[in-house]
Amino acid sequence: NAGVTQTPKFRVLKTGQSMTLLCAQDMNHEYMYWYRQDPGMGLRLIHYSVGEGTTAKGEVPDGYNVSRLKKQNFLLGLESAAPSQTSVYFCASSYRGSEAFFGQGTRLTVV
Amino acid sequence: KNQVEQSPQSLIILEGKNCTLQCNYTVSPFSNLRWYKQDTGRGPVSLTIMTFSENTKSNGRYTATLDADTKQSSLHITASQLSDSASYICVVTDHTGGFKTIFGAGTRLFVKA
Numbered sequence: 001n002a003g004v005t006q007t008p009k010f011r012v013l014k015t016g017q018s019m020t021l022l023c024a025q026d027m028n029h030e031y032m033y034w035y036r037q038d039p040g041m042g043l044r045l046i047h048y049s050v051g052e053g054t055t056a057k058g059e060v061p062d063g064y065n066v067s068r069l070k071k072q073n074f075l076l077g078l079e080s081a082a083p084s085q086t087s088v089y090f091c092a093s094s095y096r097g098s099e100a101f102f103g104q105g106t107r108l109t110v111v
Numbered sequence: 112k113n114q115v116e117q118s119p120q121s122l123i124i125l126e127g128k129n130c131t132l133q134c135n136y137t138v139s140p141f142s143n144l145r146w147y148k149q150d151t152g153r154g155p156v157s158l159t160i161m162t163f164s165e166n167t168k169s170n171g172r173y174t175a176t177l178d179a180d181t182k183q184s185s186l187h188i189t190a191s192q193l194s195d196s197a198s199y200i201c202v203v204t205d206h207t208g209g210f211k212t213i214f215g216a217g218t219r220l221f222v223k224a
Contacts, residue, residue, distance in 0.1 A: 004154070035214075042115065042200065042214030043155075090154050097204070099145070102154025 002026050006091050006103035013081045013110045021076040021106050023091030029101075031094045032074040033058075034066060036087040037105075043090060049074055081110045113138040115203050115215040123221045128191055132218045134184040134201030138211070146175050146186045147200040149217065155200055158186070188220075196222045 007022045023032065030051050035043040045058030049068040063085060065077045074093075078085060086109050092100040115136045124130050136144070143162045147155035159168040159175040161184070168175050172189045188195055201215040 040216055042216045044214070045212070092154070099157045099160065102156070104154050105152070 004103040006106050010107050017081050018079050023074045025093040029093035033092045034076045035090045083110045086110045115213045117215040117218050121219040130188050132186045136182050136203045138203040138205050142204045145202045149198040191222045
């Protein structure tokens with residue numbers, strides 16, 4: 001049982017480049033989330049989805065886009081990466097609003 | 112503004128000792144409070160969850176308490192082990208629906224032999 005899997009685990013981007021982070025869960029959860037974690041701060045919600053084909057903005061959505069074309073996948077896109085987007089990104093899923101299960105994170109550095 | 116503040120920021124203890132981590136919140140109306148453990152390089156893993164009516168919850172050597180009147184919670188770790196070295200994150204969800212879940216910045220615990 002893999003749980004929540006994030007791809008890639010590490011990435012270095014140049015300013016202005018684009019990339020997509022992939023999150024896959026095998027627990028048949030309806031809800032999925034993308035967070036970023038920065039030093040000295042709590043996790044902050046970027047975007048979330050309550051079901052296939054639906055997405056919504058979280059606390060810090062600017063500069064990111066998401067898509068939930070399949071129930072098990074939640075993609076986070078950066079169209080034009082900026083140094084301020086250097087962070088560790090976590091995907092999570094849950095059965096509605098219950099306990100969230102997190103992936104292992106993606107460490108992104110934008111230079 | 113809804114906030115979750117944790118103290119101390121970091122803590123060093125000797126293996127076998129007990130410790131208590133604190134969480135104060137201003138989130139209102141309150142729905143539930145969770146404590147997560149986050150090992151270095153890993154995602155957070157839930158330890159306990161408490162709703163408004165619960166004031167204590169245990170998970171092995173971890174015991175969480177909640178005082179909803181004073182908006183305070185604590186996580187007590189008994190007989191610490193080296194594997195307890197991690198960040199402990201307090202997370203509070205409000206009762207208005209949506210996704211008003213606020214994460215604390217965490218307490219970094221180091222357990223030394």
